[in-house]
Amino acid sequence: MPADPRTVIANLQELRALTGDENGAQRVSFTAMWLKARAWFETKLAGLPVERHLDAAGNCWITLPGVSERSLVLGSHLDSVPNGGWLDGCLGVVTALEILRAFSEQYNGTPPFTIRIVDWADEEGARFGRSLFGSSAFAGTHTIAADRVRVDKDGVMLADALTQVGIDIDKIGDASAEREHIAAYLELHIEQGPVLERLGLPLGVVLGTKGVERHAVVFQGQEAHSGSTPMADRRDALAAAARLALEIRTIAKKHPDAVCTMGSVKTFPGIVTAIVGKCETTLDQRDLDAEVLATMLREAKEASQRFAAEERCTVEWSKIWSIEPIPFHPKLIELCEAAILQTTPVAHRLPSGPLHDAAEVARAGIPTVMMFVQSLRGISHNKIEDTALDDLSLAVTAFDNLAAKTLHWMESQPA
Amino acid sequence: MPADPRTVIANLQELRALTGDENGAQRVSFTAMWLKARAWFETKLAGLPVERHLDAAGNCWITLPGVSERSLVLGSHLDSVPNGGWLDGCLGVVTALEILRAFSEQYNGTPPFTIRIVDWADEEGARFGRSLFGSSAFAGTHTIAADRVRVDKDGVMLADALTQVGIDIDKIGDASAEREHIAAYLELHIEQGPVLERLGLPLGVVLGTKGVERHAVVFQGQEAHSGSTPMADRRDALAAAARLALEIRTIAKKHPDAVCTMGSVKTFPGIVTAIVGKCETTLDQRDLDAEVLATMLREAKEASQRFAAEERCTVEWSKIWSIEPIPFHPKLIELCEAAILQTTPVAHRLPSGPLHDAAEVARAGIPTVMMFVQSLRGISHNKIEDTALDDLSLAVTAFDNLAAKTLHWMESQPA
Numbered sequence: 001m002p003a004d005p006r007t008v009i010a011n012l013q014e015l016r017a018l019t020g021d022e023n024g025a026q027r028v029s030f031t032a033m034w035l036k037a038r039a040w041f042e043t044k045l046a047g048l049p050v051e052r053h054l055d056a057a058g059n060c061w062i063t064l065p066g067v068s069e070r071s072l073v074l075g076s077h078l079d080s081v082p083n084g085g086w087l088d089g090c091l092g093v094v095t096a097l098e099i100l101r102a103f104s105e106q107y108n109g110t111p112p113f114t115i116r117i118v119d120w121a122d123e124e125g126a127r128f129g130r131s132l133f134g135s136s137a138f139a140g141t142h143t144i145a146a147d148r149v150r151v152d153k154d155g156v157m158l159a160d161a162l163t164q165v166g167i168d169i170d171k172i173g174d175a176s177a178e179r180e181h182i183a184a185y186l187e188l189h190i191e192q193g194p195v196l197e198r199l200g201l202p203l204g205v206v207l208g209t210k211g212v213e214r215h216a217v218v219f220q221g222q223e224a225h226s227g228s229t230p231m232a233d234r235r236d237a238l239a240a241a242a243r244l245a246l247e248i249r250t251i252a253k254k255h256p257d258a259v260c261t262m263g264s265v266k267t268f269p270g271i272v273t274a275i276v277g278k279c280e281t282t283l284d285q286r287d288l289d290a291e292v293l294a295t296m297l298r299e300a301k302e303a304s305q306r307f308a309a310e311e312r313c314t315v316e317w318s319k320i321w322s323i324e325p326i327p328f329h330p331k332l333i334e335l336c337e338a339a340i341l342q343t344t345p346v347a348h349r350l351p352s353g354p355l356h357d358a359a360e361v362a363r364a365g366i367p368t369v370m371m372f373v374q375s376l377r378g379i380s381h382n383k384i385e386d387t388a389l390d391d392l393s394l395a396v397t398a399f400d401n402l403a404a405k406t407l408h409w410m411e412s413q414p415a
Numbered sequence: 416m417p418a419d420p421r422t423v424i425a426n427l428q429e430l431r432a433l434t435g436d437e438n439g440a441q442r443v444s445f446t447a448m449w450l451k452a453r454a455w456f457e458t459k460l461a462g463l464p465v466e467r468h469l470d471a472a473g474n475c476w477i478t479l480p481g482v483s484e485r486s487l488v489l490g491s492h493l494d495s496v497p498n499g500g501w502l503d504g505c506l507g508v509v510t511a512l513e514i515l516r517a518f519s520e521q522y523n524g525t526p527p528f529t530i531r532i533v534d535w536a537d538e539e540g541a542r543f544g545r546s547l548f549g550s551s552a553f554a555g556t557h558t559i560a561a562d563r564v565r566v567d568k569d570g571v572m573l574a575d576a577l578t579q580v581g582i583d584i585d586k587i588g589d590a591s592a593e594r595e596h597i598a599a600y601l602e603l604h605i606e607q608g609p610v611l612e613r614l615g616l617p618l619g620v621v622l623g624t625k626g627v628e629r630h631a632v633v634f635q636g637q638e639a640h641s642g643s644t645p646m647a648d649r650r651d652a653l654a655a656a657a658r659l660a661l662e663i664r665t666i667a668k669k670h671p672d673a674v675c676t677m678g679s680v681k682t683f684p685g686i687v688t689a690i691v692g693k694c695e696t697t698l699d700q701r702d703l704d705a706e707v708l709a710t711m712l713r714e715a716k717e718a719s720q721r722f723a724a725e726e727r728c729t730v731e732w733s734k735i736w737s738i739e740p741i742p743f744h745p746k747l748i749e750l751c752e753a754a755i756l757q758t759t760p761v762a763h764r765l766p767s768g769p770l771h772d773a774a775e776v777a778r779a780g781i782p783t784v785m786m787f788v789q790s791l792r793g794i795s796h797n798k799i800e801d802t803a804l805d806d807l808s809l810a811v812t813a814f815d816n817l818a819a820k821t822l823h824w825m826e827s828q829p830a
Contacts (some may be wrong), residue, residue: 193643210642214687226676226699227625227768228608229793231667238677239664242657249654252646261641262653264685265694272629272678272697272735279680282687284641320687353642378644 003095003102003400005393011094012392015040015078016086024383025086029079029122029133030058030161037078037090038119044097049109056174057137058121058167064100066107066114070415072406073185073366074099075118077134077357081126085190085385087392091373092188093119095396099403113410114181120357127152127161135357137172138179139364144169176364183410184332185368187358188399190387194378195350202391203398204348205336206370209359210257210286211293211325217244217304221313223269223277238267238276240304240311247303248283251296257351258287258296288325288351325351326359332369335409339401340371343394371399418510418517418815420808426509427807430455430493431501439798440501444494444537444548445473445576452493452505456534459512464524471589472552473536473582479515481522481529484596485830487821488781489514490533491602492549492772496541500605500800502807506788507603508534510811514818528825529596535772542567542576550772552587553594554779559584591779598825599747600783602773603814605802609793610765617806618813619763620751621785624774625672625701626708626740632659632719636728638684638692653682653691655719655726662718663698666711672766673702673711703740703766740766741774747784750824754816755786758809786814 019027019037027037038060045052051063063071076092096117103111120138125131128150136142148169150158159169191197196204221237241262248260261284268278283300287293301317308315333349340347352359352370362368373395376386387395434442434452442452453475460467466478478486491507511532518526535553540546543565551557563584565573574584606612611619636652656677663675676699683693698715702708716732723730748764755762767774767785777783788810791801802810 191643192640193645194648195643195645198648212642224793225607225769225795226674226678227627227701227770228606228610228795229674229768230608230610230672231664231674233609233613233793238660238680242660245653245657246661249646257645259641259644259646261688261690263641263682263687263689263691265653265680265682265691266685267678267680270679270681272699273676274678275676276678276680284687286642353644354640355642378639378648380640380643 001102001105003098003396005396008095008098008396009389009392011044012086012090015090015094020086023083025080025084026082027078027080028082028126029124030127030165034079035165041078041093041119048101048104054166055178056167057134057172058162058165059134059138059175059178060119061178062100062117064104064111064115066111068113069181070183070410071114071116071181072403072410073116073118073182074403075120075185075357076187076189077120077123079122079124081124081381083383085380085382087190087385087387088192088380089123091190093117095188095399098396099400102400113183113407123357128158132355132357132360134175135360137175139360140173140176141360141363142172144172179364179366182366183413184406185358185361185366186399186402186406187356187370188395189356189370189372190380191372191375192354192380193375196348196372196374197376197378199348201346201348202344202374202394203340204350204372205333205340206328206372207333207349207351208288208325208327209352209355210288211290211323213285213293213297213322214320215283216318216320217281217283218316219279219308219313221277221311224275226273226275229275234275235312236275237279237313240307240313240315241265241279241281243307244281244300244304248300251299251303255287255292258292259353260285260296260300282320286353288327290325293325326362328362328369329367331409332367332406335405336369336371336402339405340398342401343398371395371402416517416520418513418811420811423510423513423811424804424807426459427501427505430505430509435501438498440495440499441497442493442495443497443541444539445542445580449494450580453534456493456508463516463519469581470553470593471582472549472587473577473580474549474553474590474593475534476593477515477532479519479526479530481526483528485598485825486529486531486596487818487825488531488533488597488600489818490535490600490772491604492535492538494537494539496539496796498798500795500797502605502800502802503607503795504538506605508532510603510814513811514815517815528598528822538772543573547770547772547775549590550775552590554775555588555591556775556778557587559587594779594781597781598828599821600773600776600781601814601817601821602771602785603810604771604785604787605795606787606790607769607795608790611763611787611789612791612793614763616761616763617759617789617809618755619765619787620748620755621743621787622748622764622766623703623740623742624767624770625703626705626738628700628708628712628737629735630698631733631735632696632698633731634694634723634728636692636726639690641688641690644690649690650727651690652694652728655722655728655730656680656694656696658722659696659715659719663715666714666718670702670707673707674768675700675711675715697735701768703742705740708740741777743777743784744782746824747782747821750820751784751786751817754820755813757816758813786810786817
């Protein structure tokens with residue numbers, strides 16, 4: 001029997017009832033509710049010939065040994081943001097379990113390749129502000145030195161929270177041992193954006209995760225009295241910032257999937273009777289193409305300097321964070337598209353704006369692809385996050401198709 | 416001997432040393448330092464045939480009785496903001512004293528009209544956020560009900576601070592008794608803006624105080640993920656606000672002396688990874704012409720609604736505060752110009768953006784005019800506030816001329 005979408009939906013509803021409340025999902029990583037979700041998931045393994053263990057970074061691995069040690073990994077994350085949705089992350093983990101069960105049945109307990117599920121630890125970074133915690137440890141890109149000192153809002157240090165759940169922060173890099181024998185990684189996730197809904201499509205092939213350039217941009221002008229300073233004599237830092245807020249839209253719209261966002265503006269002194277002397281803004285730019293991303297950054301910098309000069313202000317940029325674009329595997333993208341087309345007439349290709357654990361896996365050199373299912377209203381990280389049940393069913397079936405196609409492709413790959 | 420600028424400057428320097436520190440002037444109203452400034456000023460009356468008293472609102476009146484009870488009042492305020500400048504307010508009071516002294520000498524102690532000095536209480540409103548305290552009580556426009564509950568940053572209530580300096584908050588309206596017999600009011604003040612400096616002129620005739628429309632303008636869009644939301648799907652409240660921030664400049668520049676300022680912008684949620692769902696701004700608009708002010712307000716409202724619609728946002732306006740334009744007396748404006756032209760070749764006419772006690776006096780129906788002297792760099796409310804000593808000298812002489820011309824004009828007026 002192939003993977004049964006009804007089982008997946010029933011399990012997701014069970015998990016929702018167990019770990020959510022009237023404000024949404026509460027499976028924040030390294031908390032009691034997260035451990036409860038993991039314990040519930042463990043009960044679902046009963047009767048399956050699998051081995052389960054946590055790696056050094058707290059990622060949970062479930063292994064159905066095959067004829068070959070070479071393995072196909074299906075994964076996502078059970079953790080959620082506070083007041084999160086019922087599908088973000090857990091859809092991928094719960095679907096992976098149903099597919100593993102179906103493979104086990106199909107091959108009488110021993111598939112040709114090893115099948116593994118991974119439930120990554122702290123994808124969201126909701127508690128300590130460091131997302132992709134477990135998958136970056138696995139990929140060897142985690143920066144322990146920088147993250148060691150992080151504290152949650154109650155003042156608990158990351159290291160202490162990890163100790164509570166049996167993780168030694170100094171050893172999380174050992175999670176890279178799990179990379180051995182992995183031939184491919186597949187992840188099913190909700191889109192968390194409005195693109196598929198706008199196109200009226202249930203499923204999408206994810207081309208990769210966009211690169212991100214995140215900067216603080218600060219304009220300095222001259223604070224002055226709003227009543228006594230003629231318009232022509234002003235050095236208004238807000239005016240320069242406002243021009244940049246509008247210009248970044250023109251910059252982004254030159255490229256089909258690019259986005260630029262000014263998410264925060266702070267004005268100083270910030271009172272009704274004073275011209276803004278200093279304006280602090282943040283800029284977030286994303287695209288799947290590294291060259292496009294670099295061009296957008298350069299154009300935004302040039303525009304900010306031009307606006308600053310014209311407003312007789314100065315501007316300073318400082319990097320907050322950046323990551324390169326991470327394209328997924330060309331052959332797996334093809335297989336994902338074919339798997340979707342087995343269930344529905346159109347397979348839309350799109351980049352992911354949000355980061356995902358799959359990006360870290362791809363960075364580690366493992367052939368990787370993701371499949372997106374439509375999000376209603378494009379909303380996530382909110383209790384109203386939702387996907388039509390028919391679309392969830394299509395997603396489970398298409399992702400099952402993708403796993404089968406990937407196993408088949410692995411046969412053609414050198415060991 | 417006419418009014419001696421050297422005496423005025425020496426007195427101002429003496430006051431600065433007595434009531435300032437390394438951060439500037441510290442004569443905040445209703446504090447010990449303010450009482451010290453007033454006590455110092457009282458010592459300067461020694462030998463003059465004057466009467467001194469405080470009215471019910473704490474304004475200090477000094478009267479040199481003349482042949483007629485009809486009086487010419489010269490005034491300003493000794494109080495300062497915290498870390499204020501050495502000229503804001505006290506220039507007018509100290510100059511008034513020197514002119515009164517000169518009149519007393521000229522007329523052997525009894526001028527044809529009564530000459531009075533007024534030192535208004537709490538012009539700045541620095542401690543309780545209510546500016547023009549004393550002059551509005553005098554004018555009968557003070558709103559005790561609204562101001563009674565004001566507290567300073569240490570939690571002291573306005574009523575209690577007033578009691579400390581002998582003022583009963585329930586009786587401040589009695590200050591209107593001082594209006595009797597006043598025929599004209601003159602005030603010398605630093606410009607606190609850059610206009611005269613830009614023109615290279617020492618002195619200006621003030622046409623009146625601009626009307627002010629002060630509003631909170633809030634745009635509501637849709638918070639969304641900066642990575643997953645395509646540019647075309649956004650409802651960006653910051654974009655609508657940025658367009659208004661720029662449009663108000665176009666609106667203001669249609670009129671020679673109008674100003675429009677967006678002084679505060681707050682973004683919600685205000686994080687680098689989210690499109691701004693709500694943007695709170697403040698708008699301050701000023702002009703001397705009530706019709707221009709109304710037009711600018713209407714244009715800003717219409718523009719905000721257009722931008723909101725185009726960005727698929729909504730906008731709401733709420734009034735923070737407003738005051739009508741207060742033009743000064745046409746004949747006194749003429750006399751002020753003539754008085755300036757006696758000392759320097761050009762007399763520039765300009766409106767005042769900041770409010771002054773003179774506006775309250777004019778609102779009470781008393782013929783009023785102000786003279787401005789150039790502020791270096793247009794800066795005030797700061798320890799670096801300054802005016803060239805040569806310009807201060809010209810100001811004292813020109814203001815002395817104005818007082819003489821006004822006395823002469825009073826002779827032609829019905830009693």
